Amino acid sequence: MKKYLLLTFLFIGFYAQAQEKINLVLNVFNEFTNDNISFADIKMINNTTNQRVFKKTNFNGNISIDLFPNMSYKLTVTSVSDSNIVVFKEKSLDFDTKGIQAGTNIEYNVKLRPVFQKGGLQFIQDLQFNIFKYTLNKENEIILENVLELLQKHPEINLEVNAYAACNLSEDDANSVSVERAKAVVFYLTGKGIDYQRIKAAAWGKEQSITKCTCKPQKPKDKECSKRELLKNSRVNLKFTGV
Numbered sequence: 001m002k003k004y005l006l007l008t009f010l011f012i013g014f015y016a017q018a019q020e021k022i023n024l025v026l027n028v029f030n031e032f033t034n035d036n037i038s039f040a041d042i043k044m045i046n047n048t049t050n051q052r053v054f055k056k057t058n059f060n061g062n063i064s065i066d067l068f069p070n071m072s073y074k075l076t077v078t079s080v081s082d083s084n085i086v087v088f089k090e091k092s093l094d095f096d097t098k099g100i101q102a103g104t105n106i107e108y109n110v111k112l113r114p115v116f117q118k119g120g121l122q123f124i125q126d127l128q129f130n131i132f133k134y135t136l137n138k139e140n141e142i143i144l145e146n147v148l149e150l151l152q153k154h155p156e157i158n159l160e161v162n163a164y165a166a167c168n169l170s171e172d173d174a175n176s177v178s179v180e181r182a183k184a185v186v187f188y189l190t191g192k193g194i195d196y197q198r199i200k201a202a203a204w205g206k207e208q209s210i211t212k213c214t215c216k217p218q219k220p221k222d223k224e225c226s227k228r229e230l231l232k233n234s235r236v237n238l239k240f241t242g243v
Contacts, residue, residue: 022067022097023105028057028077030088031111033138036061037088040079040112047072067106069097077110088112114142124150127185127236131166132173134180136188144185147238148192159194160239161185161201164208166230167215171205178203181236209233 028040042055042063048071057063067073078090091112100106124147127140136144151157163182165174182201190196211232213225 020068020102022069022100022102024065024067024095025062025105025107026057026065026075026077027062027107027109028079029061029109029111031113034111037079037112040077040088043076045074045076047074067095067097069100069102071098072096077112079112088114114139124238126238127181128231129181129234129236131168131230131234132177134177134184136184141188144188148189148194150240151189151194151198156242158198158200158241159189160241161199162237162239163201163203164233164235164237165205166233167206167209167225168230169206174205175203178205185236185238206233210235 026042028037029035030037038057038059038061040057040061042057042065044053044055044065045051046053046068053065055063055065065075073095075093075095076090077093079088089112091110093108093110124143127136127143129137129140147159151159161182163178163185165178165181167174169177182203186196186199186201189199211225211229212223213229214222215225215230
């Protein structure tokens with residue numbers, strides 16, 4: 001009986017403690033692509049008590065944080081992509097829980113603006129595209145701005161642009177989309193003042209796949225390409241010469 005009463009009191013205590021808190025759910029997104037940002041860094045300072053808490057968003061780009069009524073908070077959110085190509089500009093948020101009742105759930109969306117990291121060749125990677133598309137997205141433009149800066153600073157360096165397509169396209173579509181991808185990169189850089197003679201472009205269609213899979217498996221041991229692998233081959237590779 002005593003054990004039962006103890007568990008009951010503990011449950012009531014935990015419930016009462018939970019009711020004293022305000023639940024803040026943060027959803028962190030890429031401002032340009034609207035993709036969730038996994039494992040973004042969250043720093044929370046309680047201005048009233050000066051307590052500091054450091055957290056990270058989960059794989060889906062969100063996190064639940066406990067706040068207390070009648071207090072002032074400062075949240076700082078930032079992130080760096082896995083490849084270190086893109087750094088997200090830090091964003092600070094001020095929260096005042098005065099007048100908000102305990103037990104209230106608050107949801108807030110945070111959009112971080114990506115910026116490219118300076119540092120030369122190590123911060124330049126393949127441009128990725130949707131399987132059927134060839135227009136540049138914001139992430140591609142960020143990388144190309146880094147390429148542009150490198151070419152402007154080093155006139156002795158030239159660029160090779162090699163465009164590819166996923167194997168699930170027809171031969172004609174793969175050739176066509178890879179040509180358009182190469183053109184999109186060349187036009188972007190020449191439109192920013194780079195001499196076209198410094199750029200060599202080629203469209204390879206479905207050639208030179210960088211994944212070990214088969215679009216149309218015919219043998220039991222053949223591995224069928226996943227969507228992720230198809231997207232990985234929908235790319236433009238950038239190679240520098242004269243370095």
